[in-house]
Amino acid sequence: MNLKIALLGGDGVGPEVLAQAVKCLQSVEVTFNHHFTFSPALVGATAIDQTGNPLPDETLEICKNSNAVLFGAIGDPKYDNDPIAKVRPEQGLLKLRKELGLFSNIRPVRVYPSLIDRSPLKKEIISGVDFTIYRELTGGIYFGEKKLNEKGTVASDLCEYSEKEISRMAHLAFKAAKNRRKKVTLIDKANVLETSRLWRKVVTRIGESYPEIELDFLFVDNAAMQMILNPAQFDVILTNNMFGDIISDEASVITGSIGLLASASVGTDFAMFEPIHGSYPQATGLDIANPIAAILSAAMLIEHHGLNEEAQAIYMAVENAIINNVVTSDLNPDSRFGTDYVGNYIANSIV
Amino acid sequence: MNLKIALLGGDGVGPEVLAQAVKCLQSVEVTFNHHFTFSPALVGATAIDQTGNPLPDETLEICKNSNAVLFGAIGDPKYDNDPIAKVRPEQGLLKLRKELGLFSNIRPVRVYPSLIDRSPLKKEIISGVDFTIYRELTGGIYFGEKKLNEKGTVASDLCEYSEKEISRMAHLAFKAAKNRRKKVTLIDKANVLETSRLWRKVVTRIGESYPEIELDFLFVDNAAMQMILNPAQFDVILTNNMFGDIISDEASVITGSIGLLASASVGTDFAMFEPIHGSYPQATGLDIANPIAAILSAAMLIEHHGLNEEAQAIYMAVENAIINNVVTSDLNPDSRFGTDYVGNYIANSIV
Ligand SMILES: CC(C)[C@H](C(=O)O)[C@@H](O)C(=O)O
Ligand SMILES: CC(C)[C@H](C(=O)O)[C@@H](O)C(=O)O
Numbered sequence: 001m002n003l004k005i006a007l008l009g010g011d012g013v014g015p016e017v018l019a020q021a022v023k024c025l026q027s028v029e030v031t032f033n034h035h036f037t038f039s040p041a042l043v044g045a046t047a048i049d050q051t052g053n054p055l056p057d058e059t060l061e062i063c064k065n066s067n068a069v070l071f072g073a074i075g076d077p078k079y080d081n082d083p084i085a086k087v088r089p090e091q092g093l094l095k096l097r098k099e100l101g102l103f104s105n106i107r108p109v110r111v112y113p114s115l116i117d118r119s120p121l122k123k124e125i126i127s128g129v130d131f132t133i134y135r136e137l138t139g140g141i142y143f144g145e146k147k148l149n150e151k152g153t154v155a156s157d158l159c160e161y162s163e164k165e166i167s168r169m170a171h172l173a174f175k176a177a178k179n180r181r182k183k184v185t186l187i188d189k190a191n192v193l194e195t196s197r198l199w200r201k202v203v204t205r206i207g208e209s210y211p212e213i214e215l216d217f218l219f220v221d222n223a224a225m226q227m228i229l230n231p232a233q234f235d236v237i238l239t240n241n242m243f244g245d246i247i248s249d250e251a252s253v254i255t256g257s258i259g260l261l262a263s264a265s266v267g268t269d270f271a272m273f274e275p276i277h278g279s280y281p282q283a284t285g286l287d288i289a290n291p292i293a294a295i296l297s298a299a300m301l302i303e304h305h306g307l308n309e310e311a312q313a314i315y316m317a318v319e320n321a322i323i324n325n326v327v328t329s330d331l332n333p334d335s336r337f338g339t340d341y342v343g344n345y346i347a348n349s350i351v
Numbered sequence: 352m353n354l355k356i357a358l359l360g361g362d363g364v365g366p367e368v369l370a371q372a373v374k375c376l377q378s379v380e381v382t383f384n385h386h387f388t389f390s391p392a393l394v395g396a397t398a399i400d401q402t403g404n405p406l407p408d409e410t411l412e413i414c415k416n417s418n419a420v421l422f423g424a425i426g427d428p429k430y431d432n433d434p435i436a437k438v439r440p441e442q443g444l445l446k447l448r449k450e451l452g453l454f455s456n457i458r459p460v461r462v463y464p465s466l467i468d469r470s471p472l473k474k475e476i477i478s479g480v481d482f483t484i485y486r487e488l489t490g491g492i493y494f495g496e497k498k499l500n501e502k503g504t505v506a507s508d509l510c511e512y513s514e515k516e517i518s519r520m521a522h523l524a525f526k527a528a529k530n531r532r533k534k535v536t537l538i539d540k541a542n543v544l545e546t547s548r549l550w551r552k553v554v555t556r557i558g559e560s561y562p563e564i565e566l567d568f569l570f571v572d573n574a575a576m577q578m579i580l581n582p583a584q585f586d587v588i589l590t591n592n593m594f595g596d597i598i599s600d601e602a603s604v605i606t607g608s609i610g611l612l613a614s615a616s617v618g619t620d621f622a623m624f625e626p627i628h629g630s631y632p633q634a635t636g637l638d639i640a641n642p643i644a645a646i647l648s649a650a651m652l653i654e655h656h657g658l659n660e661e662a663q664a665i666y667m668a669v670e671n672a673i674i675n676n677v678v679t680s681d682l683n684p685d686s687r688f689g690t691d692y693v694g695n696y697i698a699n700s701i702v
Contacts, residue, residue: 053561075542121473141510141543156512158510163505173671187594191370191426191430192505193492193508194507194508195506215433220596222629225603242540249576278573
């Protein structure tokens with residue numbers, strides 16, 4: 001198979017971890033006889049520094065002309081505490097999601113038995129945890145109208161959802177549950193928010209056409225507790241953009257390191273794959289960032305294009321590295337292994 | 352001292368746990384020679400069932416004529432999954448907050464050494480945790496304009512904040528930090544939301560007049576992780592209404608039981624005290640709900656009115672019950688003790 005892959009390393013450790021993912025994909029090319037073309041492009045703070053624009057037109061063009069986008073990370077502290085910055089790295093990511101129509105963000109959370117002791121949570125609580133979060137990604141308060149009055153004393157953000165935006169997400173979640181443990185949990189705040197009530201209404205109605213799937217509801221505050229008290233109860237979680245951002249980052253701690261979690265952002269025409277961790281600026285260039293999330297993102301990418309056996313080979317190479325303790329220091333404080341070493345080790349064990 | 356206390360038991364286990372708090376206050380009356388008058392009033396689903404209104408005028412009147420409100424819990428599942436219900440129990444609570452101007456919600460989170468093993472988190476992580484959350488309570492997306500188009504296919508909620516709403520909260524948080532470990536962490540989503548950028552701007556400016564206080568910023572998604580990875584880093588957390596709802600419920604799991612946490616909702620003229628747990632409808636009438644959160648809420652109430660020694664006596668009586676394992680089954684699965692027994696035990700050890 002030929003695949004054109006846009007490589008958007010972005011900021012901080014993004015490019016470093018993406019480099020490891022590329023090695024693994026190259027290993028897949030050789031082992032399974034495929035042909036992948038990689039097109040690097042600028043995004044985020046790096047793109048602002050070089051072009052003034054967090055998502056240059058050229059980058060968007062490259063993405064649209066590729067079969068998939070592999071994304072690193074975004075964000076730079078120099079913009080974070082500047083409330084009046086007009087251009088921000090995150091705008092690049094948000095615009096990319098919108099322009100490519102990537103309306104669903106899919107984040108699998110699974111505990112590796114050999115890493116169970118790395119979790120801040122007790123073993124009894126997390127053993128067997130295996131769920132997937134479906135987060136709406138191009139609507140809600142992220143993209144609603146933003147206002148600041150002239151004096152700069154009153155600000156607002158509008159959270160808006162349409163039936164259509166909700167129903168396409170709901171179908172994805174119910175379909176995913178069919179191949180899993182057959183349970184969907186909608187996380188919302190229907191006791192306060194009008195948008196949440198619309199989510200509940202639409203999801204309930206669509207749920208009727210999936211009679212084999214159990215549909216459960218949790219208020220987001222309760223969900224934030226349940227995620228820690230009893231995460232094994234979840235199978236497929238469905239939620240809006242803002243709640244999904246919070247709940248999925250919270251969920252990432254269960255596994256022991258956010259450096260293990262990959263995500264897919266999928267729309268009708270395009271798909272993008274990225275680690276869920278951020279740009280981790282303090283680690284940039286230190287060869288300490290965990291490359292596994294980026295490598296697993298690459299696996300999700302080829303799986304998305306039907307290369308199941310090849311994706312399995314990556315998953316197994318990752319498990320092999322974990323079992324043999326060839327991991328970065330986030331997973332083993334005594335580790336002597338850096339980003340590059342772990343990346344090579346995994347790439348070399350793809351067979 | 353004479354205090355008039357409005358008693359709003361509300362729904363589910365609310366009235367049961369409040370009854371234990373009243374016993375403790377009565378014990379304080381006798382021991383310390385004060386005079387408390389209790390005025391019960393209806394609120395929530397119970398109030399809807401009896402009057403059609405989740406916050407009857409009479410209840411509001413009673414609250415306004417009291418020195419403080421002691422609140423139980425609110426919410427009934429029969430309303431939760433009914434997206435088109437016109438009247439909801441939660442409206443009673445929200446209206447009460449608004450009418451009494453209770454703009455700040457203060458939630459202390461502290462780990463009891465003798466309960467450290469009850470937490471789902473590992474001991475190393477939670478030992479020494481002691482922070483307080485300052486959540487804005489009468490603004491933001493909770494109270495912004497809500498819309499649903501005629502066809503019922505598009506819904507929206509407006510999140511709005513003014514400089515004034517933010518600055519009065521910021522002052523409270525900085526003042527609290529002065530008497531604590533001198534650190535304020537603002538939780539927001541300034542990389543996406545206009546309102547969060549206004550929060551960051553205003554809080555940063557106000558922080559300049561508290562030079563001895565360290566001011567830190569965390570994006571809410573990262574905060575949801577840090578709460579589990581390293582909660583000991585927090586001293587005073589400052590955040591908006593929606594993020595505060597999520598983060599404080601998440602934080603409650605650290606202590607091992609949400610049944611331990613009390614909160615104060617304070618405005619310029621009025622103050623209300625309530626457990627942070629919900630109405631726990633499945634437990635209603637079973638004599639199993641933990642009364643400690645309600646009892647600690649009563650302690651916060653009298654402390655608010657300057658009865659420090661008296662509040663200390665309640666805190667000590669609660670610790671005594673915990674140390675002697677006279678607790679409900681949420682804290683000890685083998686417990687033989689019910690709500691009422693634990694309430695009596697604590698009330699009787701107030702000396
Ligand atoms: C960088 C930021 C805008 C982004 C988001 O909030 O969506 C990130 O936190 C994520 O979850 O991908
Ligand atoms: C009952 C509900 C409206 C309320 C809220 O969201 O504020 C509750 O969760 C709380 O935190 O007090």
